[in-house]
Amino acid sequence: MTNSTAIDDADLPVVPGTGERGSDFARLSRRIAQAGLLDRRPGYYAVRLTLVTAAFVGGWAAFFALGDSWYQMLVAVFLAVVFAQVGLVAHDLAHRQVFRSRRSSEIAGLVAGNLAIGMSYGWWMEKHTRHHANPNHEDHDPDVAPDVLIWSHEQAAESKGLPRFMGKWQAFLFFPLLTLEGFNLHVSSVRALLRPETKHRAVESSLLVVHAVLYLVALFAVLSPGKAVVFLLLHQAVFGVYLGCTFAPNHKGMPMFRGEDKLDFLRRQVLTSRNVRGGHVLDVVLGGLNYQIEHHLFPSMPMPNLRRAQPIVKAYCEELGVDYLESGVISSYAQALRHLHDVGESLRARSTPVPG
Incomplete structure (x- = not known):
């Protein structure tokens, strides 16, 4: 992951007409560093890792204690939430927000990702690194690849097969499709580990196998086959x-963006990101990703510092005249769905019969 750090003024050119040294991002970076917001937060992460681990262990303890009961579906929902929280911890580990050393981060990431929730930490980290480097760039960001959904009018015009079929009504299908995202993470992890060039392939594969065996054995040993299948489907759907x-x-x-579209680092990260307004509860629920602008600018910044960085970044963007978007929770989803529906409009128009 890219680590954003403060930059020494002496190494930067003077910006004409300002008397200040450095790029727009370099000057912002100095302000953030001077506020101490790039400093580690070991106490916070000690508490967070302890609570998430306790919830994980407690959820499985409740599962074994409850036995063959339909009340286990409540446990399935609880464990889905815990799995997602483990995934958010793995995200922070990948950005080296928790530990200074790469090795410690990788070991903890393998335990959290591969062993605990059955997701290849190495595969996800490589994919997420490419996303951070070029967010919303159709040629470089894997998160906007038109594999199932389409994200731009250009992709709609070029779409074929499943994306073309799904794209017509993708705004309505978006949330139902998310029920498959947990399964997709597992399948994508396995596919990635089948490639010989994958790093730490043996270790990652072994941990995924251990996770799958323990997970399935636990379900079918404690629950009747029917309940086990329902538990699995519900758990993975809510997780996704x-x-x-x-x-x-x-x-x-x-x-x-696509092709040769280029922006400087600060604008590339700010203009493609949206913050979600909310309090401390939302910070926990979304793992700090509601401060997406600050996170993209400073990916190694510890999660609890993002809230404190937000007013500094927002004020700086206002100084530069760079659009800085914040939305409420409902509004943020509505904007995303409207965009998906608008992108699919041309596909719907082509499939509408012309009156005779």
């Missing part, structure tokens, strides 16, 4: 919806 709802408001419906 939670994760999808965590990431969906951040970039969907924001400007898209």
Whole structure:
């Protein structure tokens, strides 16, 4: 992951007409560093990791204690929320917000991702790194690849097969499709680990196998086959919806780029990102990703510092005249869905019969 740090003034050129040194981002970086917002927060992460681990262990303890009962579906929902929180912890580990060393971050990430929730940490980290480098760039950001959904009018014009079929009504299908996102993470992880060039392939594969075996054995040993299947489907569906709802408001419906479209680092990150307004509860629910602009500018910044960085970044963008978008929770989803529906309009028009 790219680590954003303060830059020494002496290494930067003077910006004509300002008397200040450095790029727009470099000057912002100095303000953030001077406020101490790039400093580690070991106490916060010690508490957070302890609580998430306790919830994970407690959820499985309740599962075994409850036995073969339909009340287990409540446990399935609870564990889905906990799995998503583990995924958010893995996200912070990948950005090296928790530990200074790469090795410690990788070991903890493998435990959280591969072993705990069955997601390849290496595959996700590589994919997410490409997203951070070029958010919403159709040629470089894997999160806007037209694999199932389409994200721009250009993609709609070029679409074929499943994306073309789904694109017509993708705004209505978006949330139902999120129920499959948990399964997609598992399948994509396995596919990635089948590639010989994948790093740490043996370790990652072994941990995924251990996760799958323990998970399935637990379900079918404690529950009747019918309940086990329902538990699995419900657990993975809620897990997928939670994760999808965590990431969906951040970039969907924001400007898209393709080809040789280029912006400087600050504008590339700010103009393609959307913050979601809310209090401390929302910070926990979304894992700090509601401060998407600040996170993209300073990906190694510890999550609790993002709230404190937000007014500094917003005021600086106002100084530069750079659009800085904040929305409420409902509004952020509405904007994303309107964008999806608008992108699919040309496909719907082509499928509408012309009166005779």
